[in-house]
Amino acid sequence: MTGDSSRFAEVASRLGRRLCRDAIWSGRRCNWLGFAPVRSERGWGFQYRALDPTLAEGTAGIAVFLARLAQVDGDPVVRETAEAAAERVRAAVAERDLPVGFHEGRAGVCWALTETGRLLQREDLVEAGVTELINLAGEASTEETCGIGRGVAGVALALLSTAAMLRREDLLPHGFEIGQLLAERARRSDRGCTWPTGNRFGITGLLGYAHGPSGIASVLLRLERAGGPAGMAAVAWQAFDFERAFFDPSHRTWPEREPDGASSASRPQLPAAWCHGAAGIGIARLLATTHRRVPEPVAADTEAAIGLCRAAAEDSLRPGDASPCHGSTGSAEMLLLASNRLRRPELRRVALGVADHLIEQHHRNDLPWPCGLPSPGEIPSLLLGLAGIGDFYLRLARPEVGPSLLTLEA
Numbered sequence: 457m458t459g460d461s462s463r464f465a466e467v468a469s470r471l472g473r474r475l476c477r478d479a480i481w482s483g484r485r486c487n488w489l490g491f492a493p494v495r496s497e498r499g500w501g502f503q504y505r506a507l508d509p510t511l512a513e514g515t516a517g518i519a520v521f522l523a524r525l526a527q528v529d530g531d532p533v534v535r536e537t538a539e540a541a542a543e544r545v546r547a548a549v550a551e552r553d554l555p556v557g558f559h560e561g562r563a564g565v566c567w568a569l570t571e572t573g574r575l576l577q578r579e580d581l582v583e584a585g586v587t588e589l590i591n592l593a594g595e596a597s598t599e600e601t602c603g604i605g606r607g608v609a610g611v612a613l614a615l616l617s618t619a620a621m622l623r624r625e626d627l628l629p630h631g632f633e634i635g636q637l638l639a640e641r642a643r644r645s646d647r648g649c650t651w652p653t654g655n656r657f658g659i660t661g662l663l664g665y666a667h668g669p670s671g672i673a674s675v676l677l678r679l680e681r682a683g684g685p686a687g688m689a690a691v692a693w694q695a696f697d698f699e700r701a702f703f704d705p706s707h708r709t710w711p712e713r714e715p716d717g718a719s720s721a722s723r724p725q726l727p728a729a730w731c732h733g734a735a736g737i738g739i740a741r742l743l744a745t746t747h748r749r750v751p752e753p754v755a756a757d758t759e760a761a762i763g764l765c766r767a768a769a770e771d772s773l774r775p776g777d778a779s780p781c782h783g784s785t786g787s788a789e790m791l792l793l794a795s796n797r798l799r800r801p802e803l804r805r806v807a808l809g810v811a812d813h814l815i816e817q818h819h820r821n822d823l824p825w826p827c828g829l830p831s832p833g834e835i836p837s838l839l840l841g842l843a844g845i846g847d848f849y850l851r852l853a854r855p856e857v858g859p860s861l862l863t864l865e866a
Contacts, residue, residue, distance in 0.1 A: 460852070467849040485543045487541070488507050512838060523571070541572075556606070556608060561606055567618060568716070589614055605845070638651065638691075648699075650698045665735075733782065740810060741755075741761065742794055745797050769807065778827070780847075844861070
């Protein structure tokens with residue numbers, strides 16, 4: 457690899473080796489320590505502790521990144537650490553105290569185990585992940601939360617991706633059943649439709665991709681495209697309508713949540729975030745461009761989201777957050793997708809400018825990377841920390857290693 461690809465690969469490699477260095481081993485398994493949100497009698501705070509097994513903040517996300525890196529550079533230490541992380545994930549794959557969703561729950565743990573096994577050519581890991589994912593799909597009807605991050609839409613997303621990467625069409629009917637369940641549960645109003653969702657902080661009425669209508673709509677569109685029952689797309693367009701009803705034309709952005717819901721004074725507004733902001737809302741609209749009939753207002757949504765993410769990317773000269781969840785690499789991911797889907801190379805140049813700037817500020821000077829929690833140090837995890845930043849650079853260098861873990865689409 458030469459030029460930018462070589463430089464991006466160097467960043468990913470260094471971050472991967474740092475994760476290998478910092479792993480804490482117990483027999484054939486390993487895990488990491490990092491800051492995580494915790495609830496106490498005084499409310500929410502942050503605690504330095506062993507990572508949970510999830511994709512977003514835990515061992516599963518790191519395992520996927522290291523398995524991808526091992527496939528690219530063949531480093532035996534990276535591969536050994538990826539396998540040990542996968543063993544920790546396998547031990548937790550059936551944990552019932554996790555939510556069912558993708559990024560924060562059991563569906564993501566199952567998907568990560570399967571994907572890591574596929575990359576490392578470990579059929580035992582693949583089968584363990586698929587078996588538990590099928591079991592989880594059977595439990596979906598009892599789960600009330602519907603979002604991708606913590607709810608049943610995340611189970612459908614895991615089924616869609618696993619069916620595609622393993623060519624297991626037998627998994628799709630399980631996803632179609634969840635799609636029908638989501639369509640039936642939609643709460644319809646004159647604004648459109650939405651679903652009961654929330655996050656670990658107990659905040660309801662969130663908009664956007666991970667915790668709001670955008671992500672659920674995106675899953676419904678994919679299910680119909682994969683051969684699911686007709687009518688799912690119609691529900692998805694209504695979900696986009698619902699979010700559009702809260703668009704603020706004066707600031708050309710969406711609030712992080714429905715303005716008339718419960719108070720969210722303790723949480724910041726995240727107008728360009730992937731989790732519940734413009735990056736995720738824009739990604740959902742861009743993924744919808746493959747549908748045969750896209751309502752005209754969706755294009756305006758997309759342009760508003762591009763404008764916000766572009767402004768956030770160009771403002772990345774300020775110290776801040778480089779994480780995928782609500783930082784500069786998440787905004788850059790949205791711009792890269794927009795450049796590809798809309799054939800706008802100038803957006804790719806902006807995204808690569810973010811990557812170059814972060815290299816100059818942190819990689820080249822060997823300074824800490826700014827992560828996604830207000831903690832006094834780096835975080836090893838995927839959505840909020842080093843594994844996610846490393847995966848962003850690895851896919852810039854070698855896109856064929858796998859899809860963005862923000863979208864699960866190549």
